[in-house]
Amino acid sequence: MTRGTRRARTWHKADYDLQRQQLREGAKVLDESRKAAVEQVRGDTARFFRDVCKLTPFWYQLELAQLYRENQFLAVRWPRQTGKSTSIGALLLQDAYENPDLYIGFIGPSWRQTKLNIRRVASFCRNLPAQDVRVQKTRISFSNGSIIEAFPNNPDTVRGNTFHRLYWDECGFTPNDEDLYDAILFTLGTTNGKLIASSTPFNSDSLFWKMCNHRDYSDFARHHFTYERALAPNGPLSPEMVTRIKRQFGDDPARWRREMEAEWAEDEDVWLAQSLIVSCVGTAKNCGEDLQEFNPEASYEGEFFGGLDLAQTRDYCVFAVVERVNDRLLLRHLKVFSQPTKYTHVLGYIKALQDRWGGFEKIRVDFTREGPSIISDMENAGINNAEGVNFSVPRKSEMASLLKQRMMDQRFFYPLLTWEKPYRGDICSELNVERYELRRDGAVGFSHPNGTHDDVFWSLALACYATVTMGPEPFLSVVPRIANRLSKIRKQLVRRKMLGDTH
Known part of the structure; x- marks a missing residue:
């Protein structure tokens, strides 16, 4: 044998079976430890966010969780970069994991948008027991019978399902929002299910504006705050980040008001309404x-x-x-x-x-x-x-x-x-x-x-x-x-x- 070379190890079937058995046992121990850890935080949103989703639970996320538990309809209006989609996704993940046989739908202005939100939630699932969850591109299935699934913006598709929870992301940017809302009411009617609608404010003749302001939609609980209340240590926004965003928006106060104060604003002299x-x-x-x-x-x-x-x-x-x-x-x-x-x-x-x-x-x-x-x-x-x-x-x-x-x-x-x-x-x-x-x-x-x-x-x-x-x-x-x-x-x-x- 040439000096400096090493003989390749010969694997026998017994060695292979032993290694395989050890890996299975290790995976089982890891799964059991994860299951025990998740069981310890059952019903505790703050600990679920921290231990399972690896998120810092800020005050407004815990307020959202309380409103979600107490209300059927919820309109969420937060500033940019404060984690609307991430927080709502984590909240619905906890609901699906802890409660059996829930059918949770994600919808939005585009198919791409809803699949992106599913991907966010899927990233949290790696900290759940592997035997309890199955992740696919547009669907997350749980061993307790619950399902989270993404759907395109199509009222006919939505109307044909029976949901217990629906998350409507970027509601204010959804064309044909009234048609979609009618379909949502039909599909939630048989289960007395919940709807969470979130968006950055944009046009004031949208359904999302009505959800947040109109008296005919007073059954919606409304959660809103401005960027000042999300500054560190009370939120993820640093003064440096806010300064950078303000510089990017330049002399466009309407956009600043929409995106950082989460309020409706539009200049009268814009070319495209x-x-x-x-x-x-x-x-x-x-x-x-x-x-x-x-x-x-x-x-x-x-x-x-x-x-x-x-x-x-x-x-x-x-x-x-x-x-x-x-x-x-x-x-x-x-x-x-x-x-x-x-x-x-x-x-x-x-x-x-x-x-x-x-x-x-x-x-x-x-x-x-x-x-x-x-x-x-x-x-x-x-x-x-x-x-x-x-x-x-x-x-x-x-x-x-x-x-x-x-x-x-x-x-x-x-x-x-x-x-x-x-x-x-x-x-x-x-x-x-x-x-x-x-x-x-x-x-x-x-x-x-x-x-x-x-x-x-x-x-x-x-x-x-x-x-x-x-x-x-x-x-x-x-x-x-x-x-x-x-x-x-x-x-x-x-x-x-x-x-x-x-x-």
Whole structure:
């Protein structure tokens, strides 16, 4: 035998059986110790959170548990980053584990959202006895007969089940919320079951607003607090985190009020109303499928159009892809590139996506700063059908108006996207960031609050604009005597366009 080498160990069947038996006994001991530990915290939410879920139980989570025990309907309105979904998921896990034969449903604006919540709860199950729980992608089953299961936003699917508990996450961002609520009442009626609805406030004409404010929904227990009450040591928010969030929101007090004070707020001069934005979250009910973002690493076939909003340092470079299906536009992909942006990386990403997805019918690119050279760079990189758009005042008005009209006509839908990098954002807030004003010449000017970003908004507008023919930019020469009259006519046309009256 060569020096330095070791002889491979020979395993006999007896050795294998012994090792296997020892592993089984070790697993049994571990399972028994876990079972004993869980039994010790039975009925004690604070200890269940701490020992099983490994969560620090703050005062507001214990208040929530008390309200959950005492009420049938509960509306939860907490600031961002305080753990709404995590806390409610842990609470329902305790309920399912300790009480037999409960059927608990998770619903939300999208299938993706509900599966994410199931995944959160599944992460807590590793501290439960393995023999007592079985985790699947959309379902968690318990040995006592209880089940936690995720469901898409489809009233017909919900109505066909009999639930003892229902958790409705991001209720305020759910399109067709009244239809879904009717189905929920039917399915809870036979069991006298409980409903927990939670959300960040958004549009004030939503069902969630009624749950939290209207006298007709006085049977809802309401749990609400602002970020000040969740600052350390009373909550997970540190002053540094709050300062960072405030810097991200910039000069957008309405968003700060919604997300950190958990109150309703909307500026009057936003281009896209909150109710319009929520109505275009794609579900099986309004667009025929529960929209989910396509995997950029996979291959797809379709009629795809792209919108590329370029930036390098101060703003973000964003690429949006929509697919035209039966005269409807469906958002299939949204990529926000990190700063500082290198255009070689952006073009490489688009080229790879083009090759995987069979090409783009058209890509509209904001080349206001870079000029035609960026289109040449795209062509040299092998990217086809790219066309530059100069962001002049009339052209921006044309694109923004087309986006708004497609949404009002229910011809543009998107999944309920959220992202943590390169900054924390979600598609509804990004669409709600753009402001407008009527200028003295009758044109519409667009802007966004300082410290915020409108790159996602314009990439989506460009993608929708890629589906139509771009005509020459309008030019009018006005003689002084009729300038005032023409200005009035322009203002009337702009108002009609904003109201959706194009006739």
